[in-house]
Amino acid sequence: MTDSNNSTQFFKTACNFEGSLIIVAAVLGWLAGINPFEQLFFSEQAVMVGLLGTVPLFLFFVGMERVKLESILKIRQLLSDTLGTNLYPCHWTDLFFLSAIAGFSEELLFRGLIQPWMENAWGGLIGLLGSNIIFGLVHAVTPLYAVLAMLVGIYLGLSLDYGDERNLLGPMIIHGLYDFLAFLMIMRAYKPKPE
Numbered sequence: 001m002t003d004s005n006n007s008t009q010f011f012k013t014a015c016n017f018e019g020s021l022i023i024v025a026a027v028l029g030w031l032a033g034i035n036p037f038e039q040l041f042f043s044e045q046a047v048m049v050g051l052l053g054t055v056p057l058f059l060f061f062v063g064m065e066r067v068k069l070e071s072i073l074k075i076r077q078l079l080s081d082t083l084g085t086n087l088y089p090c091h092w093t094d095l096f097f098l099s100a101i102a103g104f105s106e107e108l109l110f111r112g113l114i115q116p117w118m119e120n121a122w123g124g125l126i127g128l129l130g131s132n133i134i135f136g137l138v139h140a141v142t143p144l145y146a147v148l149a150m151l152v153g154i155y156l157g158l159s160l161d162y163g164d165e166r167n168l169l170g171p172m173i174i175h176g177l178y179d180f181l182a183f184l185m186i187m188r189a190y191k192p193k194p195e
Helices: 003-032 044-064 070-087 092-122 124-138 143-159 169-189
Strands: none
Touching: 003 070, 003 092, 044 143, 044 169, 070 143, 070 169, 092 124, 092 143, 092 169, 124 143, 143 169
16 A cells, blocks of 8 residues: 555544544533533634634644653654654645544534533533543553643633633634644654655
8 A cells, every 4th residue: 555545544534533523522412411512602702712822832832843852752753653654645735624623523522521521520620630631541642642632631621711701612723723733843844764
C-alpha cells in the first residue's frame, strides 16, 4: 500500500472515529438525561472566545517545539511518526475538516456531556477536574502527554463558561482551530524518508 493510500485510510478512519463520538455523546446523553447540544448556540462572544482562546494554546505548542527535554522530544517524535507520516500527503482542507470534526465531537462529549454530568453529581470543581482527567487518559499516548491533555482540557472547560454565557461553541472553536494549526506545524516539520 502506498503512502497516499495509507494517508487516505488514516484520514477516513480518523474522521469516522471522531464522527462516531457525536453518536456516543447523543446516546450517553439520552441515557443520562442530559442533552449535550443544549449549551451549543451561535454568539459573537463565543466566536471571539474561540478565536482569541486559541492563541495561548498555539503559543504553548510552538514553545514546546523549542524544549529539548527527553519526554518532550519523545512526544514530538511520536507525533511525527504517527500524524506526520499519515497527514503529510493530505491537503490543508482535509486537515481543516478533520480538525473541525475533532473539535466538535470531543467537546460535545467531554464539555457537553461528561463535565455537566459530573457537575450535577459532584459540583463544579469535581466536574471540571474529573471530566478532564478522563480527557487526559483517553489521550494518554505517553504519561506526560496525558497530563498536558488534561491541562488543555481544563483550559477548554474553563472557556465553556467564559463571559456571561455557557456555550460549547467557544471550546469547540479553540479545540478545532488549535488542532488545525498543530496539524499544519507537524506536517511542516515532517520529513518523509527517501525510498
